[in-house]
Amino acid sequence: MEKFDEITAAVWLSVQQLDFWWQLLALAFALLLASLTNRRLQLLVAAQNIRGTGLRHVAVRSIQRLLWPLTALAILVPVKIIFEMNDLPAQILAIAVPVLVALAVIRLVVYILRKAFSVSPLLKSSENLLAGIIWFGVLLHLAGWLPGVLAVLDSLATTVGETRISVLAVIKLVFMIALAFTLAIWLAEFISQRVQRSAHISPSMQVGFAKFSKFLLITIAFLVALNAVGINLSSLAVFGGALGVGLGFGLQRIASNFISGFILVFDRSIKPGDIITVGDKFGWVEQLNARYVVVRNREGVDTLIPNENLITSEVINWSYADRNVRIIVRVQISYEDDPEQAMALMLACAFSSPRVLKTPEPTVRLIEFADSGIELQLRVWIEDMEKGTGAVKSDINLAIWRTFKENNITIPYPQRDLHIKSGWPTAAVDTVKTPEQD
Template structure:
């Protein structure tokens, strides 16, 4: 989209220039535009200079984006380079090329770079207020690339958002959930808030499934059924093997907990928990094991009333 916008600017400018040359109006238009000027201190900024600057910026930025796109594609094809390094290098190269493009455009337009110091205070105020979030997100993006805490392909949870990271951009990351919905999370949020990275050092994650049984049932039999239900799931790892623990003797029944390991959390955790719960329920039903509901025993003490 960015390249298309710049291409439209350049193509429109070229057609206007061609028309002025054909009509032999170009010298008169340049002289007229040069007369419209603003003087700030010792510097003079004419409308012609501004138009040249816009055209040159469009041309050089288009060239910079095209080169950075070619380099980014080459880095993607380099399978021996880590994903984080490829993303980081792509960002550095793009920013460097865009910076050079702006400097070259201002120089060729005849703009004295030293005169821009008078706008330093106004630029600082702008960054402090309007551009603060943009700059913060941009810097946070480089922090994430530097410490490699979040990488493309990682499965993360940020607030109520769960999914896997598809892209790391300059201002945000793209997280896709199991419903196919893509959420754009600003980089600053990832640096300043709590983030659960399910695959930070190891893609395997442990899932806990709590179950209660009645005090009238055999806990060892129930634990065996739960382990069998977990082993029947194709996504549950054989090692570490599924395990069941007796957690406590609760008010309504015996609290058990099944613990299983998954190697592909990006495929979803809730669906595995649902399948195992269903298999446990079927196994309990066949074995006659009861899943209790909350209950209380109420004892009423009667007192003899005197009339």
């Protein structure tokens, strides 16, 4: 607490001096003028980024974040020189110059780190907060107050068993874990992007390698962060035992889904883009995640299927080895019509849908002599099962209907023949009167 009292006394002594307020006024004037200039420059730079993409967009956005601190430096440095030439105190201005330099570097680094990850509202909103925290630490260091503040934070401590836990130790742990996780995730994203660009690695192996590298790097980052703050890794044995008990009692399904995800990836049975049916769920695979698979159906609804279900239950993969799928269109004709003529007409209607493939060729088969008519089947092939089969069948059925109408081929109704093998019952015959009996 003595350090804190000394810092408070020094600040109070500086505030009571007139030179302090002159420097503060000059600093405020420089910052206000920099803000007004920055507005005009921002409009000019933004006009250059209307159609900017890729590296150009990143460069322009980086310049926009550097404009204010650089403009403030361009105004503040001459003001500081004027103070020094007139033998006026310039301690605050001397502190403000490196603070602005540090702020420019911090804003640039934070923006580049944010661009390295997937954009999220939380990450975008925390950029200014993170920059402000780092900037405040730099300000304390330049003012010479950082050692005293650290001593105060270290004095706020408690003892748990044989371990002393202070506020400073907790802040260091959080900072080291955040830094290590940031570097690990950034490196994992970089590896994932490089792997996805490779044409020699299958999609499922790309997902598997990205998952494995991310899991490995995050684990290493966590262990390195704990070791950096002085936590003995052997103490994690108790945590490992508790984790084992947790897996045995309540986390079996989570662990099973996690391991099943790696199995699905490495055996390449399911990969992004595959068209699958699981139970009554039909759709194509959008994502392979650590715990579940995202399957999107024709209605645009995403179904999250646990990885364990894909391992333990029957899964129909319509595009496992070949994306071609056969569609069967069933039609019946009357026994009075010529089946060979009908088969030729059906074959001519096969390409009424543009999605029907020419290879393999469509075929027509006479399947059976059914109760109501002769059953024929037109068999065609498509390669885009994710678009469904309803449109293809509809186009072919309409074409067959028109063609059969033009050639007088009948599609029969269901028919039943009733045969009476004996006469009316005797009682019923006796009750019927003839004209002679009237």
